[in-house]
Amino acid sequence: xxxxxxxxxxxxxxxxxxxxxxxxxxxxxxxxxxxxxxxxxxxxxxxxxxxxxxxxxxxxxxxxxxxxxxxxxxxxxxxxxxxxxxxxxxxxxxxxxxxxxxxxxxxxxxxxxxxxxxxxxxxxxxxxxxxxxxxxxxxxxxxxxxxxxxxxxxxxxxxxxxxxxxxxxxxxxxxxxxxxxxxxxxxxxxxxxxxxxxxxxxxxxxxxxxxxxxxxxxxxxxxxxxxxxxxxxxxxxxxxxxxxxxxxxxxxxxxxxxxxxxxxxxxxxxxxxxxxxxxxxxxxxxxxxxxxxxxxxxxxxxxxxxxxxxxxxxxxxxxxxxxxxxxxxxxxxxxxxxxxxxxxxxxxxxxxxxxxxxxxxxxxxxxxxxxxxxxxxxxxxxxxxxxxxxxxxxxxxxxxxxxxxxxxxxxxxxxxxxxxxxxxxxxxxxxxxxxxxxxxxxxxxxxxxxxx
Amino acid sequence: xxxxxxxxxxxxxxxxxxxxxxxxxxxxxxxxxxxxxxxxxxxxxxxxxxxxxxxxxxxxxxxxxxxxxxxxxxxxxxxxxxxxxxxxxxxxxxxxxxxxxxxxxxxxxxxxxxxxxxxxxxxxxxxxxxxxxxxxxxxxxxxxxxxxxxxxxxxxxxxxxxxxxxxxxxxxxxxxxxxxxxxxxxxxxxxxxxxxxxxxxxxxxxxxxxxxxxxxxxxxxxxxxxxxxxxxxxxxxxxxxxxxxxxxxxxxxxxxxxxxxxxxxxxxxxxxxxxxxxxxxxxxxxxxxxxxxxxxxxxxx
Numbered sequence: 049x050x051x052x053x054x055x056x057x058x059x060x061x062x063x064x065x066x067x068x069x070x071x072x073x074x075x076x077x078x079x080x081x082x083x084x085x086x087x088x089x090x091x092x093x094x095x096x097x098x099x100x101x102x103x104x105x106x107x108x109x110x111x112x113x114x115x116x117x118x119x120x121x122x123x124x125x126x127x128x129x130x131x132x133x134x135x136x137x138x139x140x141x142x143x144x145x146x147x148x149x150x151x152x153x154x155x156x157x158x159x160x161x162x163x164x165x166x167x168x169x170x171x172x173x174x175x176x177x178x179x180x181x182x183x184x185x186x187x188x189x190x191x192x193x194x195x196x197x198x199x200x201x202x203x204x205x206x207x208x209x210x211x212x213x214x215x216x217x218x219x220x221x222x223x224x225x226x227x228x229x230x231x232x233x234x235x236x237x238x239x240x241x242x243x244x245x246x247x248x249x250x251x252x253x254x255x256x257x258x259x260x261x262x263x264x265x266x267x268x269x270x271x272x273x274x275x276x277x278x279x280x281x282x283x284x285x286x287x288x289x290x291x292x293x294x295x296x297x298x299x300x301x302x303x304x305x306x307x308x309x310x311x312x313x314x315x316x317x318x319x320x321x322x323x324x325x326x327x328x329x330x331x332x333x334x335x336x337x338x339x340x341x342x343x344x345x346x347x348x349x350x351x352x353x354x355x356x357x358x359x360x361x362x363x364x365x366x367x368x369x370x371x372x373x374x375x376x377x378x379x380x381x382x383x384x385x386x387x388x389x390x391x392x393x394x395x396x397x398x399x400x401x402x403x404x405x406x407x408x409x410x411x412x413x414x415x416x417x418x419x420x421x422x423x424x425x426x427x428x429x430x431x432x433x434x435x436x437x438x439x440x441x442x443x444x445x446x447x448x449x450x451x452x453x454x455x456x457x458x459x460x461x462x463x464x465x466x467x468x469x470x471x472x473x474x475x476x477x478x479x480x481x482x483x484x485x486x487x488x489x490x491x492x493x494x495x496x497x498x499x500x
Numbered sequence: 501x502x503x504x505x506x507x508x509x510x511x512x513x514x515x516x517x518x519x520x521x522x523x524x525x526x527x528x529x530x531x532x533x534x535x536x537x538x539x540x541x542x543x544x545x546x547x548x549x550x551x552x553x554x555x556x557x558x559x560x561x562x563x564x565x566x567x568x569x570x571x572x573x574x575x576x577x578x579x580x581x582x583x584x585x586x587x588x589x590x591x592x593x594x595x596x597x598x599x600x601x602x603x604x605x606x607x608x609x610x611x612x613x614x615x616x617x618x619x620x621x622x623x624x625x626x627x628x629x630x631x632x633x634x635x636x637x638x639x640x641x642x643x644x645x646x647x648x649x650x651x652x653x654x655x656x657x658x659x660x661x662x663x664x665x666x667x668x669x670x671x672x673x674x675x676x677x678x679x680x681x682x683x684x685x686x687x688x689x690x691x692x693x694x695x696x697x698x699x700x701x702x703x704x705x706x707x708x709x710x711x712x713x714x715x716x717x718x719x720x721x722x723x724x725x726x727x728x729x730x731x732x733x734x735x736x737x738x739x740x741x742x743x744x745x746x747x748x749x750x751x752x753x754x755x756x757x758x759x760x761x762x763x764x765x766x767x768x769x770x771x772x773x774x775x776x777x778x779x780x781x782x783x784x785x786x787x788x789x790x791x792x793x794x795x796x797x798x799x800x801x
Contacts (some may be wrong), residue, residue: 066696071508138645138663143638143690150508152688164665171667279505292518293525297554305553311518311669316504340513340549348504352517352550365525389665403670406525465670472674474664 069145072278074175075154075202077166077193082179083210087248088142088155091270094255095144139169148274163422163437164389166193167477170200171463174278177206177269182215182245186228188423194229195425198236199385199439199479201459203281205241206272212261213247219263235425237456240276244269282349283458287315287323288376288451289369290405290461295354307338307354308363313405313460314453315374317355318346322372325363326451331372332357349460366407368451368461376451376461381414382444383481384455386434390468390475394434394442400475402446404464410447411466417441441481455479509700512693513546516685518669519648520550520632523683524557526673527630530683531588531623534560536572536579537748538705539634542694543685545701547632548583559586561631563619565611565750566593567729572748575706590622607719607731610753620656623680630673630681638690648687654678691746695768708745711762716741722755746771 076084142153154169156162170176176197180190197205207229215221222245233241244253245261246269252258253268267275295307317323321334337344338354347353355369363369370376388394395413402411418427419440434440455462466476506514523530532547534540547556560580564573580587592611595601595618603609623631637644647663649671664672673681686694698705715726715738724730726738729752743756744767761767 066692067507067509067700069508070505071511138660140641140644141637141688142644143688145690145692168665168667282504284504292521295551295554299554302553309521309550311514338552340510340517340546350511350514350518351506352514352521354552401674403672406522459668463668463670465667465672467672467674472672472676474666474672477665477667 065147069148069150070278071150071152072175072273072276073152073154073173074177074273075156075166075169075173075197076177076179077156077169077196082181083248084155084179087177087179087208087210087246087254088153090248090251090254091153092142092144094251095146095270139165146270146274151273163192163196163439164387166196167200167387170196170202171459171477173200173202174281175204175206175273175276176202177208180207180209180225180229182209182211182221182225185225186232190229191232191425192422194233194236194238195420195422198238199387201237201455201479203239204276204278205238206269207241207243208248208269209243209245210248212245212252213250217245217252217258217260219261222264242266242272244272283314284348285315286374286376286453286458287317287321287369287371288313288453288458288461289317289323289355290407291363291365291367291369292406293365294363305356306360307356308369309352309354310406311352312347312349314349314458315371316346316348317353317369323357323369324372324375325361326368326370326375327378327449328362328367330361330363332359332361334358366405368405370451376453378449378451380446380449382446382450382452382464382478383417384442384444384464384478385481386440386442386466386479387477388434388436388438388440388475389477390473391436392468392475393436394438394440394476396432399469401467401469402444402450402464402478403467404450404452405461407448407450409450410469411444413442414445415443417443442478444478452480454482509693509696512686512689513549513697515688516543516546517550519671519683519685520547522649522671522673523630523632524551526671527681529626529628530558530630530632531561531626531628532556532558532632533619533634534562534576534580534587535568535634535748536562536576536706537634538694538698538709539636539686541579541703541705542689542697543632543634544579544583544585545697545703546685556583556585558632559588559626561588561590561622561626561628563615563622564589564591564593565615566591567611567727567750567752569706569708569725569745569748569751571706571708575704588622588626590618590625592618594618595621607733609729610750612750612753615750616656623656628680629675630683632683632685634686635684636686636689636691636694646684646687648684649673650682650684651675652680652682656680658682692768692771695764695771699764699768706748708748709767711742711744711760711766713740714743714756715739716743716756723757724753724755725751727751 140155142155144151156165156169178193209222209225226243245264246253252260255268255270257268289312290310291308292310295309297305319334319336323334324331335356335358337347396416399410399412402409416432418429419432419434419438421428422439453461462480464478465474468475534544551557562576592614596603601614601617635643645660647666716723717736717738741758744759744761745756747754761770
């Protein structure tokens, strides 16, 4: 590092505040008719995440297309085919920050044929915004979006009752919708639901509290996004750590270093802990934990670390560390809800490649228990053909054992994808209900999102 | 329980490290595309952390247009040596000489598009099966649709309408012979995150990111640096301005911004109050509404 290096040294200055902000990932599902694009546009615009050149470009394109109102959907429709057809095909990710938090929006199209995009966007979200048109109330689409939020285990849901201006900011209408939704949601598994009356077009209760809803006691939408408690969204109870790769420097300075690199999927790991490596069942003690900023006193989800042990044990990619007294189920039989992505329907007698944590194995479908009617949430047991965008319950048998938890308990050790052996395409996403080969299909007429 | 919470920058860091390790585990011959620009510097730093105390288990690769800023090139060579990484450089000039592609015509012929050919040739030469890139989703609207693991067919092409769904942290890097992946560990980072990380890690960056005096020509609102590769049009003149760069690409299509920001703190302040996107200085994106999408489909970075 001579003085002649063509660099300028970074000063130590850092913005303490910026560095201490946390991160909320949320998803919005809905169609343009719901005012979803208007809502996102407003959040981005009011938080100054839309730049002038982007806005000018938007104005220019809107004018070219001969449209009157600024078409905020053009902000998120990034692909040529999307702009041409005026539809959103794919999940678009958007970023903005307020002085309190950073946000990642997974903006997903709401049409039934894009269920797979909603599922994709929901898989990593802390929170879902479900838009309801105040004039229409709870409709089939609302049910579908809520079901997916529940199925994918999104901990927080904000029901934004939009277009309140078109119902004269009526408290009675709002309460009616709250009651409708609550009745429906009692069959779902959503731990935290909030209702907010808004007008995305006029900005009521979006960024600032509106004086046109004096009867509404809660905060504006942005305030809710900034303050919802996400500290317990990860599992910090059951220690789980899947090995990605083994780091062996093979140099003089670190001759004996053997670090098991991976991401904590649950619980807390500390040096000195007694762990067990699965599926072998070999025990060991943690010697040290190395994070991006050096050695750590503890590691928790979703940290990427390297763990060294007090003895040499045979562990490699795909193996999992747990605690002696808290272990996942090791099994080859899995009951799961599956969302199908491929135009080629699920083959009930088919073999697929299953990827779970860092483990990949072949698997065979053993049964399709039922398909979900996504609008009524009822089980269909007669027609169980699972095609693109369908959701169903399956029983899978894997070629090698997996270390699993129910999805409800852990979104990382409870999820998997299915891959087509020949095309290598990702064809399905699975959420583990329970490791059970038996006939535990419940008799209730409704699908198992509540049972997840 | 409340102590088990990571800041947003830490979350992005842990996520990127996870992705880098997946690449090392799932592919046989990965490469890290390194230009000496700020994003690739941050990515290389994360790769160091991902595999520490071992060295980065893949080479740094740079496709040199021959029109790059000398400050970035000198930085590139210094950096590779400093971290003890293997550096592979391939030149667009050689592709032109070999007749693989042709120089553009016009007053500022750009070699930006030609890089794609050299890059694909390099991938074939070394049989790279995964190329790590520093692209971010907040940069440009076609990139907002990009996956972490982005599949490329045997011709290096991207098919945006037929991308693999990416759920949770399950990345599907399976491919057939001749196909490869582009992987973007910084997908969820914003320009501000990159600058804050540079500050937090006290990373050295090429001097052209800071304010300096340079002779530039104003062409359609883009301030292009004086260089032998630019022909002045009638009425155009070079003039001295106090500028810096927000992105570092090919000098024939990367514009400077007028700025007095001479320190990292001042740059961060400027980014925080910027009202124009980072790629607003890129003449290559201004060619059409779908310029980036079209280049990406063909195999661009």
